[in-house]
Amino acid sequence: MAVMGREKPRQGFWGLWNISFGFFGIQIGFALQNANVSRIFQSLGTSVDDLAFLWIAAPLTGLLVQPVIGHYSDRTWGRLGRRRPYFLAGAMLATFALLAMPNAPVLWVAAVLLWMLDGSLNVAMEPFRAFVGDMLGSRQRTAGFAFQTGFIGAGAVIGSLAPIILTDVFQVANTAPAGGIPPSVQYGFYIGAxxxxxxxxxxxxxxxxxxxxxxxxxxxxxxxxxxxxxxRSSARLAPVWIALGAIVIAAVARFGLDKPVYLLGGGLIAFGAALLASAALVRSGRESNVLSQIVGDLGTMPQTMKRLALVQFFTWSALFIMWIYTTPIVTQHVFGTTDTTSAAYNEGANWVGVLFAVYNGVATLWAFVMPALAARIGRRDAHILGLLCGAAGFASFLVVRDQYVLIGSMVLIGIAWSSILTMPYAILSNALPQAKLGVYMGLFNIFIVLPQLIVSSVMGQVVRTFFPSDAVWAMLIAAGVMGVAALAMLRVERSA
Known part of the structure; x- marks a missing residue:
């Protein structure tokens, strides 16, 4: 753990507000992307089967962009400071992508704009985590990250509901001719930009x-x-990673697994190749290159970060299962249909949007409770409590059959979501050297992205194999995985 010298000056309410307010806008952009990109792709002619491949842009860009931006932001200083140049550059690029995407004339243009949008949102977002650590002393970091969580929840609610509000309140058209994007989506993206x-x-x-x-x-x-x-030491494991990737690819071909699993195998091979390349650069005397420094930082992670990384891996596996399967579960078990053309199905799908707004809204409110809770029982135990609430919320989907009772499930998940966005970062920022705060926050993102890639690659195969007619059991897996995350959190020191 880093040894603290002179304590940073305390920030008042408006100081905390100003530090994190940019995250409000970034999250509106993410929410518009998450809620509407599949709709844009389908409007431009893609099939449902191809959506998963197009969506792989989101985790891949986060995996690649955030460590690099963190590395460079640690080494930047200019008229705008250390982190703020990246906030501004990312925001400008994301604004352009948000304005352009709902006007994409063809599918490939929309796909390119998705990569641009997600990459630029990651450029803007990554330094914000480190910015809280830069600006706040140890005692205020829980409050600082709680402010971020509040803005994330509020931005998600607004971004998710923007097209619905435009349609229902302002009577903006919600349909368009074949090959076109509805005006409600277009204006929602303009406002979000x-x-x-x-x-x-x-x-x-x-x-x-x-x-x-x-x-x-x-x-x-x-x-x-x-x-x-x-x-050099990490490179010794490179053949193992490459061999594992080759085995995964061979298994896909041999057993006819989902094609997205190829991405998992290719990722393992790419990681092994990166280890070999970084070691070769070090041996040639070029150890100052970005790749070798990031690999070195990955290998020298503090113990607290390693333990939190395991928690993150299980936590985000559970969350991604929820994001994928909530709609088919709610439409089948609560609204009684699997017919995607029926009125009941579309009513259920709309209700899922309401449920997602509920958990984000609860996360915003719970963010104001967490600093006092953490001060009373400690950050570690506060996070364990949040994760257990999430596990209970996921498990409740197996028994709840009333759409309004599901709001209670989402309240529990909202408490977990608030804690997930706050406590790991408050704990981590106190365990990292200040000079490497940016790159380590970027590397920490790997353990958010990796489970998303794995779940998106293998979960479809799991559902089809073990419960092909009833995806509700996926929520039992999510509950179990979230419970494992809570157990893993016991390995983090209570004083962290």
Whole structure:
């Protein structure tokens, strides 16, 4: 754990607000993307079977972009400071993508714009996590990340409901001719683009970062392991990762598994190749390259980060299962149909949007409870409580058959979601050296993205094989995995 020097000045309410307000706009962008991109793709002619492949952009761009942006933001200093140049650049690119996507003339243009949108949102988002650690002392970081969580929940609610509000309140058309995007989606993206840009601009203009010399006075860095040694050591495992990837690819071909599983095998091979390449660069005397430094940072993660990474892996596996299967579960078990053309199915699908707005709204409210809860029982135990609430919420889907009772399930999941967005980062930021806060926050994202890639690759095969006619059992898996995350959290020190 980093050893703290002089404590950073305390921020008041508006200081905490300004530090995280940009996240409100970023989350509106993410919510518009999550709720409407499949609709845009289908409007432009893609089939349902191809949606998963097109959606792989989201986790892949996060996996690639965030560690690199974190690495460079740790080393940046200019007129706008350390993190703010990345906020602004990402917001400008994301604004352009949001304005352009609902006007895409053909499918391939929309697909390219999705990669651009998700990549630029990640550029803007990644430094915000490190920014809280930069600006706040240890005692205020729970409150700082709770403010972020509040803005994430509020932005998600607004972004998710924007097209519905435009249609129901302002009578904007919700349909379009074949090959076109409904005006409600178009105007929703335009409003989201403006909200994103000006929210990020607010944070850029109302905050000022500590210069490098002053930042160094706040914290004394502990010893750092020699990274060239770590990189060479990591390369010894490269053949193992490559062999595992080859086995996965061979299994897909041999047993006819889902084609997205190829991506998992290819990812394992790519990781092994990256380890070999980074070691080769170090041996040639070029150890200062980005790849070798990121591999070295991955190998020298603090113990607390390693333990939290395991928690994140199980946590986000459960969340991704929920995001994939809530609609088919609710439409079948609560609204009594699997016919996607029926009125009952579409009524159920709309209700899922309401349920998702509920858990994001609860997350916003619970964010104001967490600082006091963490002060009373500790950050670790507060997070365990949140994860157990989430597990109970997932498990309840097996027995609940009333659409309004499901709101209670989503309240429990909202408490978990609030904790997931707050506590791991509050704990982690106190365990990291300040000089590497950006890159480690980016690397931490791997353990959010990796389970999403695995779940999206294999869960379809699991559902078809073990419960082909009833996806509700996927929620039992989600509940179990979330429970394992709570158990894994016991390995994190209570004082963290």
């Amino acid at each position: 403006l909200a994103l840009f000006f929210a990020v601009l607010w944070t850029v203009l109302t905050t000022s970062e500590y210069p490098p010399a002053e930042m160094a006075a706040f914290e004394d860095e502990g010893p750092v392991a020699p990274q060239d040694t770590v990189v």
